Amino acid sequence: MTSGTGATIKVEEISPVKKKISFEIPWEEVKRELDTAYRTVGKKARVKGFRPGKTPRRILETYFKEDAEGEAIQNLVNRSFEEAMQANSLVPVARPEIEQGGILSERNFTYSATVEVEPVVEPRGYIGLELKREDTAVTEGDLEARLEELRNMYSSLQDVEGDRAVRAGDFLVIDFQGKLGGVERQELTEAGFRIEVGSGRLVPGFEEALTGLKKGESKEFTVRFPDDYHVKDFAAQDVTFHVTVRDVKIKVLPALDDQFVKNFERYESLEALKADLRKSLEEEKAAGAKAALRKAINDRLLELNPFEVPEAYVERQIFSMMIEYQRRMVVSGMDPDNAAKLAADLHDSFRGEATRLVRAGILLQKIAEKESITVDDAEIDGRIREMAARYGRDFESMKASYEKDNLTDRLRDQLLEEKTLDFIESRAHIE
Structure with missing residues (x-):
């Protein structure tokens, strides 16, 4: 041409x-x-x-x-x-x-x-999807588990009696140094590290190796890191650790009685606490069922509509996921530089989910275009009002913040995705 x-x-x-x-x-x-x-x-x-x-x-x-x-x-x-x-x-x-x-x-x-270039997508199969909604009934087991969570929140740590050896469930303060190929690695060295034995926070075999030790004792052992470990240097490698137990404590849970209820000013009895917990569990289960249904819709749509997506879109999504992961690690107390390095090491691990999110976003956008689904300014203002009320802010200041930070378009995209999923759900066959 x-x-x-x-x-x-x-x-x-x-x-x-x-x-x-x-x-x-x-x-x-x-x-x-x-x-x-x-x-x-x-x-x-x-x-x-x-x-x-x-x-x-x-x-x-x-x-x-x-x-x-x-x-x-x-x-x-x-x-x-x-x-x-x-x-x-x-x-x-x-x-x-x-x-x-x-x-x-x-x-x-x-x-x-x-x-x-943008993929050419003609969405199909989104009308009449066969779906199943999760059960939202709250069982006694659910309620007991939530009460146990509350007891753990108000638990205390006490020193173990005598020189009892470490066992699963104990809370330790340890120092450890890790060596790969006989060379000590800074990333595998920590002082004053707190860990619950059996929590699964550390690589398989590490926490198990601590059982039997006593306060003040040291031990050297070797563990193999998982093949898919997020730091490539250590994946599928044997690492030797030297660990010293500095402190050993046990968790003591409060009794579930009226005295425990006094921790919460709004309840006068244990039954009142249970009633409120049941209500919150019902809300959580309803929200969880809705999220699971939305995921099922996306999964089915992606299965019915295979198409490639530009690498540029995937990389942008990965970058966004890395930034969010880094932010969460810093909030949890990790050093910002270490958090940035850890997030960068996870780049390839994010690729699969990033590709899925990009494909789902494009597909929902195409369905919205085909079905003439739109979001107007009144709907955006309505959502901002909801958030302002939830966080105790006035509408005008929150709206100004969204406009200043260029978040209005992102909110519009979010609302459009929600409306499109509502449209698909309303025309699905749900058990």
Whole structure:
């Protein structure tokens, strides 16, 4: 095909979401653009012996050839690339990779652009999905488990009696140094580390090796890190640890009686506490069932609509997940630099879920377009009012914060996704 710049354009499909586009622009068009570029450069050029705008072309070509040709190439590429995108109904999702050999006198200018584009998706199968809703009934077992959680929240730690050996369930303060291949590694060394034996926080075999030790004792042992461990240097490796137990404590739970209820000012009896817990459990189960149903919808839609997504979209999603993971680690007390390194090490681990999220987002957007589902400003204001009431803020200040931080479009996308899922759910067959 030929563009408005006179360029001959050839589109090669590398994948459904990646194209290589070759351009050949006639010398006549190149010359016109080059003449324009030299006129622009000439107006700004400062050459001794010549007034601005009066420098001869041959002098400009001597001193400013690179500038003029660079500007001409940029203009030619920008115009012809945009024309090719429009003519072929392609939507680029990232900057193209340009390959070109420069301008040669009396020769057509050629270049290629490799670019990722939005996938073409025609959603299907979203009407009449067969789904199953989770049971939301609260059992006595659920209530007992929640009461046990409360008891743990109000528990206390006490020293073990005598010189009893460590066993599962004990809370320890330990120092440890880890060596890989006989070399001590800073990432595997910690002093004053707190751990509940049997919690599964550390690599398999580590916590088990602590049982039988007593306060003040040390032990050296070797554990093999999992094959899929998030730090690649340690994955599937044997690491030798030297551990010293500094302190041993046990957890003591309070009795579940009226005295325990006094920890909560709003309840007058244990039965009142149980009634409120049952209500909150019902709300949680309802929310959990809704989330599970939404996930089932997305999973089924992705199964029915296979398509590739641009790597640029996936990388943006991974970056967002890494930032969120780093933020949570810092909030939990981790050093910011260590949190950043840990988040970076998890880059590849995030890829599968990131790809799934990107595909689901695109698919729901296409369904919304097909079904004319939209979100208006009143709906956005309504959601902001809900959040303002929940967090004890006034509507105007929260809305101003959203606008200042450029979060309004993100909220609009979130609401559109929710409305689209509501639409699909309303037309599904749910047991």
